[in-house]
Amino acid sequence: MFDAVELEKLGKPTLTMGHETFEKAAHLHAEALGLPGLQLIFEPPPAGGNVPEEAPLTPDQLEFVLGALTRPGGAGDAAG
Amino acid sequence: MTAALSSPTVEYSDYWDWFELACAEGWTDGLPLAPPTEERVGAIVEHLGRPPDEVVAVVPPKMGLATVEQLAIQCAMAGCLPEHVPIVVAALEAMTEPDFNLQGVQCTTNPCAPLTIVSGPVVERLGFNPAEGCFGGGARANAAVGRGIRLVLWNIGGGVPGQTDMATLGMPGKYAFCVAEHYGSSPWTPIHSDFGLPEDADAVTVFACSSPEPIFVPGAADRILAVLASTLPTTGINMFHAAGQLLVTIGLKPTLELAGAGHTKEDVRRWLFEHARYELGHLRRSGALVETEAHQTYWGYVPEHPDLAGLPDETLLPLVERAEDIHILVAGGESQWWAGLSPGWGNYGGYARSRAVATSGSAG
Numbered sequence: 001m002f003d004a005v006e007l008e009k010l011g012k013p014t015l016t017m018g019h020e021t022f023e024k025a026a027h028l029h030a031e032a033l034g035l036p037g038l039q040l041i042f043e044p045p046p047a048g049g050n051v052p053e054e055a056p057l058t059p060d061q062l063e064f065v066l067g068a069l070t071r072p073g074g075a076g077d078a079a080g
Numbered sequence: 081m082t083a084a085l086s087s088p089t090v091e092y093s094d095y096w097d098w099f100e101l102a103c104a105e106g107w108t109d110g111l112p113l114a115p116p117t118e119e120r121v122g123a124i125v126e127h128l129g130r131p132p133d134e135v136v137a138v139v140p141p142k143m144g145l146a147t148v149e150q151l152a153i154q155c156a157m158a159g160c161l162p163e164h165v166p167i168v169v170a171a172l173e174a175m176t177e178p179d180f181n182l183q184g185v186q187c188t189t190n191p192c193a194p195l196t197i198v199s200g201p202v203v204e205r206l207g208f209n210p211a212e213g214c215f216g217g218g219a220r221a222n223a224a225v226g227r228g229i230r231l232v233l234w235n236i237g238g239g240v241p242g243q244t245d246m247a248t249l250g251m252p253g254k255y256a257f258c259v260a261e262h263y264g265s266s267p268w269t270p271i272h273s274d275f276g277l278p279e280d281a282d283a284v285t286v287f288a289c290s291s292p293e294p295i296f297v298p299g300a301a302d303r304i305l306a307v308l309a310s311t312l313p314t315t316g317i318n319m320f321h322a323a324g325q326l327l328v329t330i331g332l333k334p335t336l337e338l339a340g341a342g343h344t345k346e347d348v349r350r351w352l353f354e355h356a357r358y359e360l361g362h363l364r365r366s367g368a369l370v371e372t373e374a375h376q377t378y379w380g381y382v383p384e385h386p387d388l389a390g391l392p393d394e395t396l397l398p399l400v401e402r403a404e405d406i407h408i409l410v411a412g413g414e415s416q417w418w419a420g421l422s423p424g425w426g427n428y429g430g431y432a433r434s435r436a437v438a439t440s441g442s443a444g
Contacts, residue, residue: 025187025244032143032238 001026005033014038015068019045039068083125083132085118085149107157109234111227111255116156124152127162128169136169137176140183142238146172150236158227159220163206166437167284168228171196174286174433181429185288186239189246190318192288192425193253195327196229197409198222199261199270202282202437208260211332212413215259215292215420226258253291259411262332266410267339274345274407275434282437287407288430289327290317292420297334299417301341304334305351312356312421313399315368320358322426323379325405328352329420331412345408353403361393381427407432 004014018026020042030038041064043057057065092098098115102108114120125132125148132149139146151172155165175182175194185194198208198221209219217223239245247254261271272283295311297304308328318324330338330348338348363369369378369388378397379385386397400406412418424430 022246024242025246028238028244029141029187032141 001029001033001038004038005030005035008035008038013069013071015065016040018042021045041065041068083122083149085121085125085132087121087149087153089118102157106240107235109230109240109255113157113231114159116153120156121149121152124155124160124162124165125149128152128165137172139172139176139232139237141186141244142236144236144238146232146236151232154231154235155224155228158224158231160224160228161220163439164221164225164228166439167196167198167202167206167225168232170435170437171225171229171284171286172232174284174435177433179429179431180286180288180433181431182237184429185425186233186237187244187246188425188428189248190425190428191247191249191251191290192423192430193251193257193290194229194233194430195253195287195289195422196225196258197261197271197285197287198225198258198283199272199285200263200282200437201280203260203263205282210260210262210411212415214411214413215329219260222258222260223256226256229258230254230256251291259329259409262410265332267336268345268408268410271407271409272434272436274404275432277434277436282439283434284437285407285432285434287325287327287422287424287432289422289424292327292329292422295419295421297330297417297419299337301338301343304338304417304419305343305348305355308352308419309355309357312352313358314421315358315363315366317423318426319399319423320363320368320378322381322428323400323405324426324428325400325407325424325431327407327409327422327424327432329409329411329422331416331418332410332414334417334419335410336414349406349408350403352406353398353400357396357398359393360388360391360395360397363397364393379427 001016004016007014016038023042026040030036041061099112102113128148130148134148135145136148136151137146151169155168185192203210206221207219208221233239241250263270269279271285272281273279277283295308297307319326378388
């Protein structure tokens with residue numbers, strides 16, 4: 001979160017990924033760090049021996065990722 | 081009262097009406113609070129001798145500004161006497177040093193909480209309890225200081241369970257977590273001297289850890305050391321996959337036994353580092369060590385961590401990187417052979433830090 005905020009302040013678009021269980025916490029952190037509009041995406045936490053290769057992004061998530069990382073702005077855009 | 085306070089005030093004639101307001105506003109984690117009247121807050125500010133609007137620390141995760149006045153309010157609600165508050169201030173300053181990573185400590189899923197250890201002549205002077213029940217009740221000073229720090233972390237830092245504090249289990253120490261070390265009756269140097277402070281200093285040492293897991297260590301020094309060494313390497317703590325630091329609290333009775341046998345605190349620390357070790361085969365058989373899981377790799381977050389592949393099962397592995405990562409506290413009653421293990425958070429942070437306590441004016 002801290003890295004993402006610093007990058008956004010430099011004008012670099014970011015996307016921070018996390019597990020769904022941390023969604024509320026992530027939004028509160030983004031707000032506390034002054035960027036409530038920080039781009040965030042969440043997925044279910046791994047179950048048992050699940051590894052990332054077994055939990056691919058859905059088409060909607062992939063579209064969101066591409067959109068977030070190709071938007072022109074940095075902090076100003078994310079702050080909305 | 082001469083301190084110019086700026087916080088808004090409300091007038092209540094009934095305590096429980098005010099407490100309902102405190103609950104509704106989220107000023108408490110559920111325990112009752114003492115009303116922070118202007119007189120009590122003003123007395124604390126005056127005792128500190130610092131401007132009410134001076135910022136002592138920025139407290140994560142909410143990044144709240146811990147001004148002198150806000151600290152005084154939290155300490156008043158905790159039931160602190162003015163002379164308790166410099167200890168809270170010193171502890172907060174130590175917790176907001178970068179290596180402590182208070183952001184992470186406040187938010188981790190681990191049950192650790194910031195423990196404040198009070199040491200030096202101040203222990204007796206302010207009536208802290210370093211003896212029977214030292215981690216529990218028994219003295220206003222322990223309770224008020226521990227509670228004051230918690231309310232700072234709650235109200236100014238915003239460490240609220242399920243919102244930013246994601247501790248899966250939490251623990252009672254999240255209500256108040258303050259212990260005092262024996263001073264004078266301990267044969268060893270105080271814990272703050274391990275961090276370079278003068279032995280006769282009034283000091284706090286903060287460390288993010290769990291409540292002490294009791295260890296019964298009966299008998300002669302060799303037996304005490306053997307039991308400690310065999311108990312510390314448990315697989316359910318963060319040390320096997322994240323090293324970090326741990327705290328060993330040794331009661332006064334076993335401490336006197338160890339010292340009587342000629343062991344200094346440094347001797348014990350070094351001995352525990354060299355003998356309290358994981359047996360690699362046990363880690364493998366226990367299921368704790370799964371080589372393909374990056375987050376469960378032995379000391380996975382240490383740069384160039386040891387590569388265990390190919391090592392035989394009988395290999396002995398240290399719990400922490402250095403002997404100095406084992407902290408030793410002398411506290412507890414003299415009547416029985418008890419010690420305790422408080423594992424830290426691993427190498428994510430929460431590392432022990434000491435600060436001298438300023439009796440008035442700016443904290444040291």
